[in-house]
Amino acid sequence: MALLLNPKVWAALVVALVLGLAGAFLYRAGKAVVRNDFDAYKIAQQEARILADRARTQRAEARQTTVDKEARDGQQQIASLEAERDAARADGDSLRSAIRTATSRAGSPPRAASTGPGEPGPDALGMFADLLERADSRAEAVASFADRLRIAGTVCERSYDALTAP
DSSP, X not given: OTTTTOHHHHHHHHHHXXXXXXXXXXXXXXXXXXXXXXXXXXXXXXXXXXXXXXXXXXXXXXXXXXXXXXXXXXXXXXXXXXXXXXHHHHHHHHHHHHHHHHHHHTOOOOOOOOSSSSSOOXXXXXXXXXXXXXXXXXXXXXXXXXXXXXXXXXXXXXXXXHHHOO
């Protein structure tokens, strides 16, 4: 009990209490500062993420715009090619018509010898006209296919070059 009456003990208890309260206050203040700093960090990270998302969206839109432009250009080239092909087809049809007319005017030339008993073989001019017509139609199909492939390859190459350019 004598210990409780000693003023030095009371002074030490008061000092310990003051130091404890000051430590708790400083701990809470430091914790609030850290929380504020962390909240500011989270806000900065969210803003950076939003800006990065916007930039990524803009880049994707620019790429898609470039690809769409190249696709439209390719479609225009194909339309131009088809118009030229139709004009060439009309010219070819008139040429084939002229060949048929010339063949019919020529009359029936002597026919080729038959390969077997019976009727003679077809006339050489008519056979040549038919052969020319079939070869022309097949060449037209192959050329049309090749031109479409060339245009598609060019569009693809230009799209790739536009997308990979810095």
